[in-house]
Amino acid sequence: MNNDRANAGGKEAGHSVTGGLFLAAVTGISVFFGFGLTIAMAKKKDPSFFAKGLEAAGELRESGGSLVFRALGRATIYSVAGFGLFCCTAWKLMGVNSVGLTRLSFDVPPLFVRN
Numbered sequence: 852m853n854n855d856r857a858n859a860g861g862k863e864a865g866h867s868v869t870g871g872l873f874l875a876a877v878t879g880i881s882v883f884f885g886f887g888l889t890i891a892m893a894k895k896k897d898p899s900f901f902a903k904g905l906e907a908a909g910e911l912r913e914s915g916g917s918l919v920f921r922a923l924g925r926a927t928i929y930s931v932a933g934f935g936l937f938c939c940t941a942w943k944l945m946g947v948n949s950v951g952l953t954r955l956s957f958d959v960p961p962l963f964v965r966n
Contacts, residue, residue, distance in 0.1 A: 894901040903915075947953050 942948075942953065945953075
């Protein structure tokens with residue numbers, strides 16, 4: 852009987868990992884598709900300015916494309932680090948040591964009732 856519960860727990864853990872990977876893949880694909888669509892629309896709207904943005908001009912140190920990618924990278928790092936710091940601070944202030952205890956500290960009922 853305990854062995855059946857252990858197998859079911861392993862399947863649930865594998866299912867949640869698979870679900871998380873699926874959501875991450877869908878999110879990544881949608882981000883790349885949206886960014887590519889935006890670039891394509893900008894190129895279609897005004898090809899001459901688009902070409903100027905890809906090359907570094909004489910008075911500029913870098914091209915517009917490299918500036919955009921550098922800004923996007925920094926913004927991603929700042930947002931992930933900032934939210935992580937916020938979550939860690941909130942967890943420390945609440946005295947929570949794991950994600951499971953977070954649910955208990957907010958008095959959130961379980962999502963599914965197990966029989």
